[in-house]
Amino acid sequence: MAKFHFSRLRHELHSIFLNNWFLEDNQSLPTIGSASYFVEENSSSIQCHRQVKSWLEDCLENHSSCSSQDDCALPTRVVNVGLISDDDLKYQQPFLFEPSGASGRYVALSYCWGKNANTVTTTSETFQAHKQCIEMDSLPKTIQDAITITRSLRIPYIWIDALCIIQGDPSDWAREAGKMCHVYSSAVLTISASNASSSNEGIFGPQRFGAPPRPLSYCGNTVYVCQNVAREHNRFEVQMRMREPMPLNRRAWTLQEGVLSNRIVHYTSSELVWECNDRFLCECGFANMKIEMGDEISNRSIRQPELAREMKIDRKIAYQKWRDLVMVFMERQISVDDDRLAAFSGLARQFRRLLRAASGGAGSDQYIAGLWAGDLAHGMLWSVEDDWFRQSRDLEIEYRRPKSWRAPSWSWAAFEGPVEYAPLTRLESMIDVVEAEALPRTMYDEMGQVTSARLILNGTYCPGTNAMRSLCYFQHHPTSKWHLGVISLSSSLSWEY
Ligand SMILES: [Zn+2]
Ligand SMILES: [Zn+2]
Structure with missing residues (x-):
């Protein structure tokens, strides 16, 4: 042989x-x-x-x-x-x-x-x-x-x-x-x-x-x-x-x-x-x-949120993980438009534990229709995925508004299709949350579907680099014009490409 x-x-x-x-x-x-x-x-x-x-x-x-x-x-x-x-x-x-x-x-x-x-x-x-x-x-x-x-x-x-x-x-x-x-x-x-x-x-x-x-x-x-x-x-x-x-x-x-x-x-x-x-x-x-x-x-x-400290997860890292998951989630298709927030509520529940653990067990963060009150400034800086990404995508992905209202305009859940966040590494929120509220559709799932939501912020609207980028983008896609955040950015912006 x-x-x-x-x-x-x-x-x-x-x-x-x-x-x-x-x-x-x-x-x-x-x-x-x-x-x-x-x-x-x-x-x-x-x-x-x-x-x-x-x-x-x-x-x-x-x-x-x-x-x-x-x-x-x-x-x-x-x-x-x-x-x-x-x-x-x-x-x-x-x-x-x-x-x-x-x-x-x-x-x-x-x-x-x-x-x-x-x-x-x-x-x-x-x-x-x-x-x-x-x-x-x-x-x-x-x-x-x-x-x-x-x-x-x-x-x-x-x-x-x-x-x-x-x-x-x-x-x-x-x-x-x-x-x-x-x-x-x-x-x-x-x-x-x-x-x-x-x-x-x-x-x-x-x-x-x-x-x-x-x-x-x-x-x-x-x-x-x-x-x-x-x-x-x-x-x-x-x-x-x-x-x-x-x-x-x-x-x-x-x-x-x-x-x-x-x-x-x-x-x-x-x-x-x-x-x-x-x-x-x-x-x-x-x-x-x-x-x-x-x-x-x-x-x-x-x-395993109980290991947050050991894994060096602080609130900032936890919020980043949340936004990363939102981007993955929005790339995925859903059969019933109305289910978007419900299909994410298990993760929201788990993140509530993670955020608590990441801040040493102190206090809890308010969840408002897909966003966290402690991360509103960055959380609202989502935008519809740009053309470069769209062209590299599978053709099956849809970019549209939901068939009926399911979330406030400042939430990513108000859109159907992939979204992205401004890649800011140093963003200092200069907004005060005066009032934030999202009414759950059912008493059984306070982190799921909502019937209405309300947000009143105090701050200065600054048409800075990021805001301009968002506005320019929305001009290209007129259907997306409903998204407007009241965000003030610090002068120390950092972009990563
Ligand atoms: Zn194992
Ligand atoms: Zn193998």
Whole structure:
């Protein structure tokens, strides 16, 4: 059996190269690049289930930065996945369970409903029947797959919005939407159906990094080459924003679901990816890394506000994080215009904790329709994304006003589409807030939708550099003219480009 070592034999596809190669009669697979493990061809495999279970067990038992998170108060409703004790192969049909304050472990699902999806939902008509049984076969593929994963982890419950919120009941929806922060931050694990744009598509599928080696003819012999996955790893893509993000990362609701989850497994088109407060891991092993205290991308400081001091998060940094999240959030699409502020209320709730912790537990900040009273000067300096960014965007993104009033003109929520903030590093607010008020639409979620808002400020309107830039921009886009802030800027402006 001949085996040759070759350095970087390039193939016609620049993403493929080979560090060593072997002849056809070699039964073993080549070791390529720096990847440590082989990736399964399809994420439905038993090996993938084992991988997720092993990541979860390791996190619960060994990660010092992650709480062991034994049982916690279960959400208002969960789906019992039908485990039968001591039997890994047989299950009962799932059913809706109302824990009434009981504790337990549950998984949460983050997924796209999708347009025209055949989503089975709990309504006032199906509520009693679902408490008896939810036929597995009647469920859309994504929900079936999520239940299969939960069963393989031997976790008894899963929270899925379509089944655990009574659809079509506005007060139940409002009450439960106001609990999103708890639902996702208390789940033992969140399953992220990253690559499915609709609940009919399912979570499992072929994994690009698991493609088998391709045969190539070379000097009269057949050699096998694997893709060099090393250069295809981009942690930012999995977690946040890219020009062409995965389907889940295009949706507004799922941003807070991901940011608030303490453990999340992403089923991507390439491979499985794990994220917790201690580790970022992927199935091939190339991206494995420990998350350090000051890690910027992990959002750990938002999930663990009690560590704000240790992470050197002060109010200024916390406000900056808020504005960064607003920009990511506004890049994402929402099916119902009216839901914008509700889809961000879980994060607002968590930021209230972070801001309190960042100021040493002293006082709390007022939340006014997407802005913080303590950051009004900078918070109001948002503008609609400029043409340069627009041209580099996906065509699906819309730039428009909401179909009906949902926020005051000085809030970013008064617009639909990506926004940006003036990149000021030294901004000294010279405004006094005389009166600030936003009336919540429902008593169940004081940080969600609003019916009206009012802001009276005292200050000097200064048509300085930034104000001019904003005004010039709005002239280009006449539909945006309603945005006007009363802001006074200090003379020490600093621009970053
Ligand atoms: Zn962990
Ligand atoms: Zn990987």
